Amino acid sequence: MGRRSSRPRRILSPFEIVTIVVASTAGAIVHGSVGIGLTLVAGPALVAIDASFAPGPLLVAGQLVGCRHIVAERQHLDRGAYRHCLLGLPVGLVVGLALLELLDDRAMALIIGSLTATAAAAILGGLSVHRSTTSEVGAGLFCALCSVTAGLPGPPLVIAFADMKPPVLRATSAAVIMSVAVVAFFGLVATGNFGAEEVRLTLWLVPGILGGIVAARWVRPHVDHAWFRPAVLCVAFAGGSALVIRQLV
Numbered sequence: 001m002g003r004r005s006s007r008p009r010r011i012l013s014p015f016e017i018v019t020i021v022v023a024s025t026a027g028a029i030v031h032g033s034v035g036i037g038l039t040l041v042a043g044p045a046l047v048a049i050d051a052s053f054a055p056g057p058l059l060v061a062g063q064l065v066g067c068r069h070i071v072a073e074r075q076h077l078d079r080g081a082y083r084h085c086l087l088g089l090p091v092g093l094v095v096g097l098a099l100l101e102l103l104d105d106r107a108m109a110l111i112i113g114s115l116t117a118t119a120a121a122a123i124l125g126g127l128s129v130h131r132s133t134t135s136e137v138g139a140g141l142f143c144a145l146c147s148v149t150a151g152l153p154g155p156p157l158v159i160a161f162a163d164m165k166p167p168v169l170r171a172t173s174a175a176v177i178m179s180v181a182v183v184a185f186f187g188l189v190a191t192g193n194f195g196a197e198e199v200r201l202t203l204w205l206v207p208g209i210l211g212g213i214v215a216a217r218w219v220r221p222h223v224d225h226a227w228f229r230p231a232v233l234c235v236a237f238a239g240g241s242a243l244v245i246r247q248l249v
Contacts, residue, residue: 012204016049021208024061028212030235031065033219035170036154037235038062038209043151044242046205051105053201055151056185056194061205062151063181068213069174076167077175084133085140085157085176089183092144097187100149106247108149113243116146116155121237124230135160143176148184153177155240166223 012020027042039058046053070077099108139160147153157173164172188194223231 010050012049017204019045019049020204021211024205024208025212025215028065028209029216029219031062031154032068032213032216033223034166034231034235035069035173036158038065038154039150039152040154040235040238040240040242042208044246047246050201052198053151053205055148056188056198057202057205058151059147059153059181060185060194061202061209063178064206064209065213066174066178066181069170070178073167073171075171076165077171078161078164078168081131081136081161081172082175084136085143086179088137088140088142089144089176089180092141093148093180093183093187095141096145096148096184097191099145100193101191109243109247113150113240113247116152116240117237117244118240124234124237131160131163140176140180144180144184147177147180148187150243152243153180166220 023042023045024038027038027040030037030041039054039062043054043058046058103111139156142156143153146156154173154177157176158169161169161172185194188198
């Protein structure tokens, strides 16, 4: 049995429902514009309502945004980077599922949040990451690990793909995350970490995410500027920091 499977179903209050819709909409707007951000933006509020929103529901529902990027911007997909990331996915999934069973929620959040914030801050501070086959394989590994442990697949890809233009980043990240999500979903089900309660929470996310996808079409034309890269890294840093702070206060 997984560590989440025994959690009882709880009734959401009207305020919580509104918060879920608003948070998921905001997350989907960011994700639909820059290529990551659903969990980083919406995760803190959603997990405060119910810890079971991560990793499964956020990871699964986020593929609605990913489908948009893969279909609409498929011509921008960096196929070489995608193939290299796939090589790291199996190891990341195995390690992530093992950690999910061994560590509690607090320890996992502190580890993932700290690594995300530190890496983003280092690049914002001037650290240069040169893309290579090795870095792309590593990005796939950490994307898978962060997906199954915290529902946070985007930051490792943003850090590895920091030199990509917005359409390329969106399409390539979406393809990698989609591949992770398919396998991770079955892994979470097999380990008892995705059941009926997680399905219910996933459905609560859908209206806001669909609304965010629609709204993002007016934001995307404005992201292809010099501030795009630091802005995305700031989102990754803020999300990682929030994950850590939430565990310490």
